[in-house]
Amino acid sequence: MTLLAVERIKLFSTRSPYWCSALALALGVGITAIFAAASDGPIPLGLTQIGSGQLAIAVVLVMAALAVTTEYRFQTIRATFLAVPNRTSALVAKTVVVAFIAALLGEIVAFGSWGVAKLISPESDLAINTAAEWRHVAGIGLIYAFGAVMAVAIGILVRQSAGAIAILLVWQMLAENLIGIIPKAGVKIQAWLPFMNASHFLSMGSDSPEQGGQGVDFKLSEWGSFGYFAGIAVALLVVALVVAKRRDA
């Protein structure tokens, strides 16, 4: 518990989490507001989470990566390891705090987007009734949380902001989609890529064609896809923790 409090103090005594949260909120909610305002008729629920699921998530990944790479950049990681020589617990505490904040931010962005759509387009049927609809909106927080775990892991491994951010953004925004272009094999590979599975978890099947991942033949159920995404994030973190423990700080 002490270590969680330590990481909370560290995170909130710098500015980047505030800026990143504000930006994620503006992007997620803002895009939905533009969609809602620009469409003539009622908008489907699936349209409300495009900003949160595909754009704001990138900002959350950046925030999570920065939480650890700035420690390396300013060598405060050494001060951290001096205070807490058990590196694994120090880094796990950081991951938990960052993931928790990402989850909270995810719910705010998701329900904020939903709320703004309802406000701008009152005639739309945006009621959240089915399990799939709940997953589609409330699931954003879960994806942000484990996306943050992944970003922290990459941050620990790469140790520098530019590198970690480049890897995460190219991976999340470009690489997984481009692989689909490979004839035949592309979509088969995509079924096993982490962010594709995250989209699959958020999708409401044919009710949300707006989300990515359509045309991919996923072998897992929606929750199976979530477990797969979370599993990859945790596995990456374990690798990062082993590396951090072994190398010189």
Add this chain to the structure above:
Amino acid sequence: MIEAIGLTKRYGRTVAVDDLSFTVQPGQVTGFLGPNGAGKSTTMRMILGLDRPTAGRVLIDGKPYTDLNRPLRTVGALLDAKWVHPNRSARAHLSWLAKSNGLPKERVGQVLDAVGLTQVANKNAGGFSLGMSQRLGIAAALLGDPKVLLFDEPVNGLDPEGILWIRTFMQNLAAEGRTVLVSSHLLSEMALTASELVVIGRGKLITQTSTQEFIDRSTGNTVLVRSPQASKLGPLLVDKGFTVHDGTDGALSVSGATSDQVGDIAAANGVVLHELSTQRASLEEAFMQLTGDAVEYHAEIGK
């Protein structure tokens, strides 16, 4: 007490620290002396468990650093004053450190007072001058009221007032019975601060001795002699086994001799002397001679 036993650190083919063994006793300031690149910082990082030794170990009061429970209560360290997030205030920096080792919040205010940073406690550390950063680093080291303190080049880049302040501060800490290890590449600085020296060169231990003894031994005497009959005196001195170099203005500089011996030889041979004086090598010269080539030094000491 700090105890290094056969400490070795290799980076690929480069040996940064080579089979280094020494002890640092409580109640005195111990200087850790060596030229730049001698392996001082690497050794300090290994003492603190940041770098993993290739071989050997280092113990603090009998335990490796990583086995210490709440280590800031036992060991305080200032390795680099810039290990602070520039957008975090001095108070926030100390707060998380205090929290991590279960230290009361009041300690933050106390150490800020002790180093004179209370006025700027809520300012971002990124805007601090080097002197202020150094004070913040010392405040962090003192947070847990530790028995063992390590400072890596603490006076580097400071103005005379800052240097004096740190020097006095470290001596006071040692006088309170703490173990204080301070690294420096300046013998002249260590001569004023430390009473015991651990001297290393190229990662190897050159000597561990008291500062006074080290200075006496390393600034060996040279006698300067000026004579109108220098050409006659020179060979006479060489015959007696002294090393003679030509100095400026026809003076001779005789190493390994006392002024008494040179005077006696001159008188016995009827040589007129205009000047006879003992020269002490500067601390810097002596230090360079000792650490410039660690291997050569070992051969010289061996005889």
